[in-house]
Amino acid sequence: MKLTFQDYISIKIHKTDLLLTSFIKARFEPYNLAPEQNLILMLLWEHDGLTQNQLVEKLEKDKTNIARMASSLERKGFIKRIQCPEDRRSVRLYLTKRGQELGSSIIPIAEEFNEIVCRGISEDELFELERLLAKIRENVQNSLN
Amino acid sequence: MKLTFQDYISIKIHKTDLLLTSFIKARFEPYNLAPEQNLILMLLWEHDGLTQNQLVEKLEKDKTNIARMASSLERKGFIKRIQCPEDRRSVRLYLTKRGQELGSSIIPIAEEFNEIVCRGISEDELFELERLLAKIRENVQNSLN
DNA sequence: GCTATTAAGTTGTTATAGCAACCAAAAGGG
């Protein structure tokens, strides 16, 4: 039995990720909200007025990506970006009324999404899946050194 | 125990995918080869002269992505794109000498990459991981209807 | 207090991904 690159676990993870992303993207589409930008709103709904840098740390994303997502969220009218008076390098993100209201529509969709994804998968299986993904990340990170 | 969106399995799959992608990207960097473009070359090394449309089917990617990756591979001098005489709509991709030679450097890296990723994971665990990922894809696809 | 370093954001570039609209060639139906 020949193992082609198509069988590589990394390819399967990638394809799964793409499918998940396009699925949630379609669900959010009616609200003019992109999936990753949603993560920023999720954090702002919990705690309004975070700086971009705080979002970089919480979401573990590149600062350039956060900046562009924030800029897009502002263009769409979901947030306002205000320069922080205590540290004028920083920018704080504040929800607009529209941004606040969006939560009541989006959060149920996110929860339903997670429910659909996990359907028919037991707690133990889910833990095992998470454990194996963590093992893979660990393998990669170890070989970076 | 509160479940925040950060705990969603989809987020963990996404982060794992990003880490895998950036890892293999760094490995291929010295050869001026991007990870997804590598998949096209992998198929051409097995069977030179495939059309873009055949690659679309084999890689299950959008035709626009294949077209742009092919165009990039041509700019980099790894392939030539030749209009198919039998069907003048089609474009066949042919490896250049450089493209052919690249295989002997790249294939071992891809195999080592897979070995690193799977390190410390048993056959059974790997199957279980693949099974659960397939289950998730199935869940998503079922709810698309 | 001045200078060197660090930190927060921005801009530019490349790669990936997906959608819509389009063009040209091929295939089908009468």
Add this chain to the structure above:
DNA sequence: CCCTTTTGGTTGCTATAACAACTTAATAGC
């Protein structure tokens, strides 16, 4: 044989991701 439909590719646009280079503001060392 002509007209309609389908098919293979391209172009344009948006979103995500990562890296490099840059600006400005804050901080540290002296």
